[in-house]
Every structure is written in C-alpha cells, then in structure tokens.
Amino acid sequence: MPRVLVSDKLSPTAVQIFKDRGVEVDYLPDLGKDKDKLLEVIGQYDGLAIRSATKVTEKLINAATNLKVIGRAGIGVDNVDIPAASRKGIIVMNTPFGNSITTAEHAIAMMFALARELPEASASTKAGKWEKNRFMGVEITGKTLGVVGCGNIGSIVATRGVGLKMHVIAFDPFLSDSRAQELGVEKVELDELLARADFITLHTPMTDKTRGMINADAIAKMKKGVRIINCARGGLIVEQDLLEGLKSGKVAGAALDVFEVEPATESPFFGLENVIATPHLGASTSEAQENVALQVAEQMSDYLIKGAVSNAINMPSITAEEAPKLKPFVKLAEVLGAFVGQVTEEPIKEVEILFDGVTASMNTRALISAALAGLIRPQVSDVNMVSAPIMVKERGIVLSEVKRDKSGVFDGYIKLTVTTEKQTRSIAGTVFSDGKPRFIQIKGINLDAEVGQHMLYTTNPDAPGIIGLLGTICGQNGVNIANFQLGRNKPGGDAIALLYLDAPFPEKVLAELRANPKIASAKPLKFDVAAA
Ligand SMILES: NC(=O)C1=CN([C@@H]2O[C@H](COP(=O)(O)OP(=O)(O)OC[C@H]3O[C@@H](n4cnc5c(N)ncnc54)[C@H](O)[C@@H]3O)[C@@H](O)[C@H]2O)C=CC1
Numbered sequence: 001m002p003r004v005l006v007s008d009k010l011s012p013t014a015v016q017i018f019k020d021r022g023v024e025v026d027y028l029p030d031l032g033k034d035k036d037k038l039l040e041v042i043g044q045y046d047g048l049a050i051r052s053a054t055k056v057t058e059k060l061i062n063a064a065t066n067l068k069v070i071g072r073a074g075i076g077v078d079n080v081d082i083p084a085a086s087r088k089g090i091i092v093m094n095t096p097f098g099n100s101i102t103t104a105e106h107a108i109a110m111m112f113a114l115a116r117e118l119p120e121a122s123a124s125t126k127a128g129k130w131e132k133n134r135f136m137g138v139e140i141t142g143k144t145l146g147v148v149g150c151g152n153i154g155s156i157v158a159t160r161g162v163g164l165k166m167h168v169i170a171f172d173p174f175l176s177d178s179r180a181q182e183l184g185v186e187k188v189e190l191d192e193l194l195a196r197a198d199f200i201t202l203h204t205p206m207t208d209k210t211r212g213m214i215n216a217d218a219i220a221k222m223k224k225g226v227r228i229i230n231c232a233r234g235g236l237i238v239e240q241d242l243l244e245g246l247k248s249g250k251v252a253g254a255a256l257d258v259f260e261v262e263p264a265t266e267s268p269f270f271g272l273e274n275v276i277a278t279p280h281l282g283a284s285t286s287e288a289q290e291n292v293a294l295q296v297a298e299q300m301s302d303y304l305i306k307g308a309v310s311n312a313i314n315m316p317s318i319t320a321e322e323a324p325k326l327k328p329f330v331k332l333a334e335v336l337g338a339f340v341g342q343v344t345e346e347p348i349k350e351v352e353i354l355f356d357g358v359t360a361s362m363n364t365r366a367l368i369s370a371a372l373a374g375l376i377r378p379q380v381s382d383v384n385m386v387s388a389p390i391m392v393k394e395r396g397i398v399l400s401e402v403k404r405d406k407s408g409v410f411d412g413y414i415k416l417t418v419t420t421e422k423q424t425r426s427i428a429g430t431v432f433s434d435g436k437p438r439f440i441q442i443k444g445i446n447l448d449a450e451v452g453q454h455m456l457y458t459t460n461p462d463a464p465g466i467i468g469l470l471g472t473i474c475g476q477n478g479v480n481i482a483n484f485q486l487g488r489n490k491p492g493g494d495a496i497a498l499l500y501l502d503a504p505f506p507e508k509v510l511a512e513l514r515a516n517p518k519i520a521s522a523k524p525l526k527f528d529v530a531a532a
C-alpha cells in the first residue's frame with residue numbers, strides 16, 4: 001500500500017480521501033516546519049502532500065528515496081525544487097484552480113481595505129478614539145486598476161474590477177487580444193500599466209523573470225499616490241524599494257499578503273500606517289481549503305494507485321480513463337527507446353519520434369517521455385518518464401516530433417530515429433490486439449517481432465548459412481534459443497536476426513560471435529517485459 005505524508009495543515013477531507021482510496025496516510029501538519037525531522041522520515045514515503053510552509057529542497061529530495069509524487073494543495077510551487085524533483089523522477093503536481101477565486105477575493109478585499117484604511121480605522125475605533133476626521137478614503141469607481149499577470153487569479157480580479165466600475169488594464173505577455181476583450185480589460189505593456197494605474201495588483205508566479213519586478217525603477221514609473229496590492233509572492237517586490245516609496249509618499253499604500261521571507265514575524269513594513277499586512281491568507285477560506293485538499297488527495301491517489309497524472313508541473317497529464325488505453329503504447333514507446341538505447345554506444349545528437357495513424361491522436365507527450373526514458377536508461381539507469389525529458393535537454397539532444405495520418409497496413413505505429421555522430425538508427429513498432437508491443441521495422445527492414453525479456457540482436461550481410469552459424473555457436477555453448485526472427489532489405493543486402501533467449505546471452509559466447517567474420521555486429525538486449 002503506498003504511503004503518503006501530509007506535512008502542512010490540510011483539511012481532514014484529504015486524509016479521508018487517501019484512506020478511502022487505499023493510501024496509507026500520516027497527517028503531521030507541523031512537520032513541514034521541522035527540516036531535520038522531515039529529512040529523517042521522508043525516505044519512508046511514496047507521496048508528500050504540502051502547502052507553502054514545507055520547503056522541498058534538493059537536500060530533502062535526495063533523502064526521499066521512495067518518493068514518487070509531491071502534491072501541492074494550492075497553486076504556487078516555488079517552495080519545491082522542481083528541477084531536482086524532475087531529475088529524481090518525482091512528479092510535482094498542484095491544484096491550479098482550487099483557491100483562485102478565494103485569492104482573487106482577498107486581493108479585492110485588500111484593495112478596499114487600502115482605499116478606506118479599514119484596518120487602521122477599525123483599530124482606532126476599537127481603541128475608543130472615534131477619529132472620524134483622521135480617515136479620508138478614496139473611491140474605487142472610475143479608478144484604473146492595473147493587473148500584472150492575468151492568468152487564473154488575475155483574470156478573476158480583473159472581472160471583479162470591471163464589475164466595480166473600474167477601468168481595468170492588464171499586463172501579461174501571454175494574454176491574447178481576444179481573451180482581454182472577453183474579460184473587458186485593456187491589454188497594455190508593463191510601463192504603461194505602471195504609469196496609468198491607481199491600484200496595482202500582482203498575480204504572476206514567482207520565477208527568475210518576475211523576481212523583484214516591482215523595484216525602484218518600476219516604482220519611479222508609477223503615478224504619485226499609487227496603491228499596491230500583493231497577494232502573489234513576496235519576492236516579486238524589492239521590499240526595501242517599496243519601503244522607500246511608501247515613506248516618500250510616492251506610494252500611498254501597500255497591502256501585502258506575502259513576504260520575501262515567511263513566516264514574516266518582523267518587518268520594517270509593520271511600523272508603517274499606510275501598510276496593511278496579512279499572514280499569507282490568500283487561500284485561506286474554508287471553501288478553497290476543501291477544494292485543494294480534496295483535489296490534491298484525489299490526484300495523488302490516482303497517480304499512486306492507477307498511474308493517472310493530472311496537473312503535474314513536470315510531466316504530461318494522463319487521465320484515469322486514458323491510462324489503461326495508453327499503457328500498452330507507453331510500453332511500446334519505452335521498448336523502442338530501450339532498443340536503440342542499448343545498441344547505441346556513442347553520444348546521441350538528435351531524436352525524431354514519428355507518430356503514424358492512431359498513435360498521432362494519442363497523448364504523444366507522454367509517449368515521447370516514455371521513449372526518451374527507454375532511450376537513455378542504459379546510460380543513466382535511474383530515469384523515468386518525469387526525469388527523461390529534462391535529462392535529454394541537459395544533454396543538448398535535439399528532439400523533434402512528427403505526426404501523420406495512417407500510411408501503411410497498421411492502424412498506427414511509432415517510429416524512433418536516433419542520430420549520433422557516427423550513424424542514424426531507426427526502429428518502428430506497434431501494439432497488436434493482444435496489447436503487446438511488436439517491432440515492425442528495424443534499420444528499414446520489415447519484420448514482425450515480439451519483445452522478449454532477453455534477446456540477441458545481430459546484423460550481417462545477407463548470405464547463406466547465418467542461421468546455422470548462430471544455431472551452432474549457441475548450441476555448442478549451451479545457449480537455448482527460444483525463438484528466432486529474421487529480416488533483410490533485399491537478397492544479398494543487409495540482414496538482421498533477433499534471438500529470443502531464456503537468460504542473458506553469455507559474454508564469452510558473445511566474444512566468439514563477434515570474432516566471426518560473417519557477423520557484422522551482435523548485441524545482447526534486455527527488456528522490461530514478462531518472460532515468455
Ligand atoms: N497569497 C496566496 O495565498 C496565493 C498566492 N498565489 C500566487 O498567485 C500566483 C498566480 O496564480 P494563478 O493566477 O493561478 O497562476 P496562472 O499561472 O494562472 O497565472 C499567472 C499569469 O502570470 C503571467 N506571467 C508570467 N510571467 C509574467 C510576467 N513577467 N509579467 C506579467 N505576467 C506574467 C502568466 O502568463 C500567467 O497568465 C501563483 O503563482 C501563486 O504564487 C496563488 C494562490 C494563493
């Protein structure tokens with residue numbers, strides 16, 4: 001039974017779902033803050049469910065020897081070292097919509113709170129001061145709201161802004177004209193947004209590109225009296241620069257839900273009257289927490305139990321319905337990759353994957369990941385569908401994908417072509433109605449070959465006596481041939497043979513075979529399939 005650790009506070013719904021789905025679960029909501037303890041126990045778990053408090057560092061990932069999936073009950077995954085997880089083949093998934101309305105509402109609440117100084121007014125009134133003349137707000141109606149990052153949350157904020165009769169302008173490099181029109185927002189460049197907005201609200205993810213995007217330069221471009229709302233990530237703002245802007249009066253107010261260092265128990269912002277601060281509460285409503293807890297537990301269980309992948313950051317999605325249908329083709333892609341990977345000894349430069357017929361309409365991203373995993377496993381061993389694409393990229397291998405309509409006798413097939421400095425190799429395969437993968441073409445030579453656990457692949461110029469030669473050498477050395485497949489491109493041309501064996505081909509016999517002038521090459525192959 002797979003075992004999951006929940007190391008941040010999650011709704012009890014998550015725990016219940018894990019149990020109902022047959023996943024053992026340890027709910028230790030404070031463990032995320034105890035780095036050392038977490039390091040000690042993480043090796044026992046197949047899954048880790050977190051929010052933002054648990055920091056999944058490379059060190060933790062290296063200690064997580066059994067971990068297969070990290071589930072973020074929320075959106076931002078900047079607390080997870082995704083490249084490190086990917087290299088170790090660990091899927092990282094989030095719940096991209098579960099808390100977006102709630103977070104957008106928090107941003108709107110922050111905007112109103114800023115406009116009317118609600119927290120200060122409330123504190124003063126509760127202190128018995130009745131300072132009616134101290135607080136003078138600004139109206140929201142007719143003001144310009146600048147939305148930086150118009151994805152799921154930003155677009156909800158934008159439409160709420162439109163509903164509040166604001167003029168909404170948005171900057172997002174991926175915002176299309178038609179989407180902007182649909183939302184009723186004006187699409188602008190960042191500098192224009194900074195110059196025109198009365199309220200600026202940030203909704204981008206935290207990335208190397210967005211880190212520190214609100215700095216002294218950006219603030220200098222803003223209107224005097226601008227109000228800034230940050231319910232995304234603290235690191236988007238250079239805090240020192242904002243402090244100066246607030247002190248000088250250039251920035252009339254800031255509402256901050258997030259901080260560069262969290263938990264933020266002390267900050268120079270806390271001493272300023274024109275700053276409103278909340279402790280990363282964007283996602284904290286009962287509705288959102290139910291949503292994300294339920295979703296993360298379902299997604300993680302689906303992956304651990306059924307192999308279905310949804311909302312993964314570092315792996316193509318595979319739905320629970322699609323998983324059983326895709327599985328034999330994932331196996332096919334993997335064995336095609338494994339074949340070429342085992343016969344290739346020099347560095348790979350290019351990989352082309354052709355999807356013909358029915359395979360072209362399948363989840364080709366998943367199939368590509370499987371083919372790449374098979375291909376590079378002989379070199380790196382510890383690789384899976386998550387880590388293979390990143391490893392291929394790190395090695396500078398050029399990858400291309402071709403899709404085409406059915407072109408031959410098969411309903412569809414996959415062909416893998418791999419180019420090294422020395423040569424180009426290709427292999428094609430399909431899945432028969434028995435659900436098993438078959439090799440249908442090797443080196444351009446047609447054949448119909450099952451995939452065996454232990455095989456020997458030989459190439460030779462087509463000539464009489466090769467079958468006898470192979471049979472004799474094997475027989476003399478006690479190697480039992482379970483089955484045999486042959487192919488050639490033309491009489492007297494290039495020929496190949498595939499021998500199916502009960503055990504790995506002995507090294508000693510291999511040397512004898514390779515020394516024979518009639519055999520051009522001989523390569524033992526091993527595939528991760530059931531023995532015949
Ligand atoms: N305070 C809180 O509790 C919460 C905070 N968040 C934060 O909000 C962020 C946004 O969430 P979603 O809207 O769901 O993400 P999303 O991925 O749907 O949208 C982000 C948008 O930012 C845009 N973007 C990327 N780089 C940009 C740049 N340099 N300038 C302008 N736009 C850029 C993207 O094109 C995308 O449209 C999350 O990454 C997370 O860090 C999310 C939930 C709760």
Ligand SMILES: O=C(O)C(=O)COP(=O)(O)O
Pocket residue numbers: 051052053073074075076077099280281282283284
């Ligand atoms: O979903 C997000 O990105 C959030 O920032 C919410 O964080 P939390 O789950 O409340 O720690």
